Amino acid sequence: MEAIKTKIDLTRQGRLPAEGDREAVFEARGVSVFYGDQRAIDNVNIDIYRRLITAIIGPSGCGKSTFIRTLNRMTDLVPSARLTGELRYRGIDLYGPRVDAVEVRRRIGMVFQKPNPFPKSIYDNVAYGLRILGMKKDLGERVEKALRAAALWDEVKDRLKDSALGLSGGQQQRLCIARAIAVEPEVILLDEPASALDPIATSAIEDLMHELKRDYTLVIVTHNMQQAARVADMTAFFGLDVSPDGNRQGVLVEYDETEKIFTNPSDKRTEGYVTGRFG
Amino acid sequence: METSHGDESSAFERTRSRLDRLGDPALKAITFVAAALAVTALVQITYELIKGSRLAFHRxxxxxxxxxxxxxxxxxxxALSLIFGTAITAILAIVIAAPLAVAIALFLTELAPKPVRALLGALVEMLAAIPSVILGLWGILILGPFVQNQLEPFLGSTLGFLPFFRGQTSPTGILTATLVLTIMVVPIVASVTRELFMTVPPELREGALALGATRWEMVRGVLLPAARPGILAAVALGFGRAVGEAMAVLMVIGSQIGIHLSLFGHSDTLAARIAGQYNGASTNLQTSSLVYLATILLVISLAVNIGAQLLIRPIDRRPRRQRIALDRALETQGMSAD
Amino acid sequence: MAEPVFSLRTSGRLRRRQLVSRMMGALAFAAALLAVAALAIVVISVASKGASALSIDFFTKSQPQGFQPAGGGILFAIVGSAVIVGIATLIALPLGVLVAIYVSELAPPRLARVARLALDITNGIPTIVIGIFVFTIVAAHQSALAGSVALAIIMVPLIARATEEVLLLVPPAQREASLALGVSRWRTTFSVVVPSALGGILTGTTLAIARAAGETAPLLFLTALGTTSYADANPFHPLQSMTFAIFTYSDQADPAFQAKAWAAAFTLMCFVLATSLAAKLAMARYRKKLGG
Known part of the structure; x- marks a missing residue:
């Protein structure tokens, strides 16, 4: 059943723009990330395109989460983390000397593995970012718009003042997406957004991603290949590499249109992974 | 050890020695008595103090x-001037100490580089472990002269238009006592607050930062609200300590009866007055009056502590619930493994 | 390549927000610095004044009769403190552990909650009040023993709470394994649970000892007066103590006494800080062991 669904969903992607018409938002050139002396990911080269959904898949420990966190400089929060190479966002070096990480994160939002609503009301969760960013005009409307965009409005419109902690896991995650959308970012990064959710909530999130694609560039890390196949236009496969000095690090093995990755990968490791014969 | 074996039918009942069978109810009884003793200590203390203060209360x-x-x-x-002295020193101390302590806790959990955190946290806890009589000694012989010769003249010349900063400068007095209490209370509040901040899940911090909040906005919007009841409780506990401190205050406050606005002047507190009269209670009425003071002190500290506990309990319940959930999860896992 | 039509630099409003954030960070840093400075000033002044007044005699001789400022040492203040705190520990340790066993292993949840609350509130009672409480019972009969009882009342909640915490850390699987062998509950408690938690119980007790050794107020009415001899160790007599010695020496104008006060304070501070630091380190390691 799972396989059939995958097949159906693969056709649901709609028309992918031809290679020449894609506009790169992120351009990574030789990006490596270190935690102290330990190299976590090595020499990643990738273009991530505007208003497409890009999935990052791969075995655990391959640096998927590390990579997505470099895209909005959440890696700054780990004091020992260090990035080499070049990572450009719309032409600007994200790690350039005068780039402000706070400004970066405002434009490039993030949704995390575990739903992390603040211990505040539903309304205040969405309004929080708007308030601190000074987007206080039409606050109520903006909150409603974000909740509608996150397909949560109908479920919570009568209890906006209730604590967000009373929502179900799936609702909490959509609230976190609404919270991220509210501040009008350009990109939304999703780090395994459905791994803590049940299948119904997961499918709601996936539907939502298809909706959001119209206005946003989405990057999703997932360990669930069916999910990548269902939602993503482009898929990047990260693998584990052991360097001669014994260091285990993540590398970008293959990056292509999702359909190609899942039906006709050019790298043996990708093929092994997507067909479940990894190892 | 073992009693004689009965016939087959009673095999489940009679194989354990009497001692072994008595053990469980005995353990339960003994530990219950111990717990009852510890719990009723509160009642005992209250009862004895009220009994002891009867003479003074009568009078x-x-x-x-x-x-x-x-x-x-x-x-x-x-007791009025002692209540006044207690209130002013403890309130001033906590007003100075609370923001300092929260700031220290913030620095220790949010800003300091990782290796520094543990070291600095340990230093702050060490400050809390210094016996109060040593702080009193330091207060009277080192801080006192500094207060008299530098701090009070400076405050008098800059803020002397206020009634609080007028009067004879002195090594002892309300100001010195307040500063000693502040040094006592800061580490207590800071270490509790630090632990509170550490229990706030990192995901909440990330959630705020990923929205483009600055560190301070994250602290003000997420961290402080999440920890607020706990911080209030920590401040209340610190206040309770300041109210109840006898030695350090006794050594630096000047032991004088009277109500005045000057912070330079001498005063006395409930706890310090009791402590100071340890060798001087010549009449039964005076002794009873001291017990009366202790009763007032007990009532204040009970009120402050119960208030603080009520604030803490809802927080306390969460990890326990998580623990139970975790235990259950482990149990079911163990069963499925079989 | 896309043309940069916007900037990721700090600008306008964000500049102000970042400034506020940095200022607050600087304030927090200053506060931490202040706390460390306070600790440093106290510790350094006690150490420098105390160390210079230390001598072999200070630890091996007793206070000269007649409360003479010159010569002698605090041998019997150390002995007295050891006796008073030692007896208090003998009372408080078994009591505290039994209370903890009841609260964490045996009590119905509601009673356990009441007991925890009572212990925490008792922990918040001013120590001078506890001293007065014991005083109302023993009245004029001062003795080291009375002081021990007061210190034990202070120590029981500390030991009970610390023990309870480590008992809860003992994995339920260990209890079940023992119970499943047909071992009775009390044997399981004393042969599996308590030994497993022993490290934690001992560090909790050490912390309580460090706290009790620094207490002065509860001793004032109980074992401070009527000291007939400065060389006594009988727990039924009122005895000298380190803290009380510091207090009485500090009250004297004679610099010789003040030097003794500093030396005694330095000795006590070293003991209290060393024991509590060691206990905290051991506790952290122990938690890691049981927790991980």
Missing amino acids: FGFGFLTSQTWDTIHNQFG
Whole structure:
């Protein structure tokens, strides 16, 4: 059943723009990330395109989460983390000397593995970012718009003042997406957004991603290949590499249109992974 | 050890020695008595203090609370100026200490580089472990002269237009006592607050930062609200400590009865007055009056502590619930493994 | 390549927000610095004044009769403190552990909650009040023993709470394994649970000892007066103690006494800080062991 669904969903992607018409938002050139002396990911080269959904898949420990966190400089929060190479966002070096990480994160939002609503009301969760960013005009409307965009409005419109902690896991995650959308970012990064959710909530999130694609560039890390196949236009496969000095690090093995990755990968490791014969 | 074996049918009942069978109810009874003893200590203390203060209560009634006198020659006693001294030193100390302590906790959990955190946290806890008599000694011999010669003249010349900063400078007095109490209370509040901040899940911090909040906006919008009841409780506990501290205050406050606005002047607190009279209670009435003071102190500290506990409990329940959930999860896992 | 039509630099409003954030960070840093400075000033002044007044005699001789400022040492203040705190520990340790066993292993949840609350509130009672409480019972009969009882009342909640915490850390699987062998509950408790938690119980007790050794107020009414001899160790007599010695020496104008006060304070501070630091380190390691 799972396989059939995958097949159906693969056709649901709609028309992918031809290679020449894609506009790169992120351009990574030789990006490596270190935690102290330990190299976590090595020499990643990738273009991530505007208003497409890009999935990052791969075995655990391959640096998927590390990579997505470099895209909005959440890696700054780990004091020992260090990035080499070049990572450009719309032409600007994200790690350039005068780039402000706070400004970066405002434009490039993030949704995390575990739903992390603040211990505040539903309304205040969405309004929080708007308030601190000074987007206080039409606050109520903006909150409603974000909740509608996150397909949560109908479920919570009568209890906006209730604590967000009373929502179900799936609702909490959509609230976190609404919270991220509210501040009008350009990109939304999703780090395994459905791994803590049940299948119904997961499918709601996936539907939502298809909706959001119209206005946003989405990057999703997932360990669930069916999910990548269902939602993503482009898929990047990260693998584990052991360097001669014994260091285990993540590398970008293959990056292509999702359909190609899942039906006709050019790298043996990708093929092994997507067909479940990894190892 | 073992009693004789019965027939087959009673095999489940009789194989354990009497000692072994008695063990469980005995353990339960003994530990219950111990717990009851510990729990009823509160009641015992309250009862004995009320009993001990009966003589003074008979003589002065609640008028004790509104009288400023402490006259050992004419056997007239009252607590008002001591209550005033207690209130002003403890309130001032906590007003200075609370923001300092929260700031220290913030620095220790949010800003300091990782290796520094543990070291600095340990240093702050060490400050909390210094015995109060040593702080008193330091207060009277080192801080006192500094207060008299530098701090009070400076405050007098800059803020002397206020009634609080006027009067004879002195190494002892309300100001010195307040500073010593502040040094005592800061590490207590800071270490509790630090632990509170550490229990706030990192995902909440990330959630705020990923929205483009600055660190301070994250602290103000997420961290402080999440920890607020706990911080209030920590501050209340710190206040309770300041109210109840006897030695350090006794050594630096000047032991003088009277109500005045000057922070430079001498004063006295409930706890310090009791401690200071350890060798001087010459009459039963004076002794009883001291117990009366202790009763007032007990009532204040009970109120502050119960308030603080009520604030903490809802927080306390969460990890316990998580623990139970975790235990259950482990149990079911164990069962499925079989 | 896309043309940069916007900037990721700090600008306008964000500049102000970042400034506020940095200022607050600087304030927090200053506060931490202040706390460390306070600790440093106290510790350094006690150490420098105390160390210079230390001598072999200070630890091996007793206070000269007649409360003479010159010569002698605090041998019997150390002995007295050891006796008073030692007896208090003998009372408080078994009591505290039994209370903890009841609260964490045996009590119905509601009673356990009440007991925890009572212990925490008792922990918040001013120590001078506890001293007065014991005083109302023993009245004029001062003795080291009375002081021990007061210190034990202070120590029981500390030991009970610390023990309870480590008992809860003992994995339920260990209890079940023992119970499943047909071992009775009390044997399981004393042969599996308590030994497993022993490290934690001992560090909790050490912390309580460090706290009790620094207490002065509860001793004032109980074992401070009527000291007939400065060389006594009989727990039924009122005895000298370190803290009380510091207090009485500090009250004297004679610099010789003040030097003794500093030396005694330095000795006590070293003991209290060393024991509590060691206990905290051991506790952290122990938690890691049981927790991980």
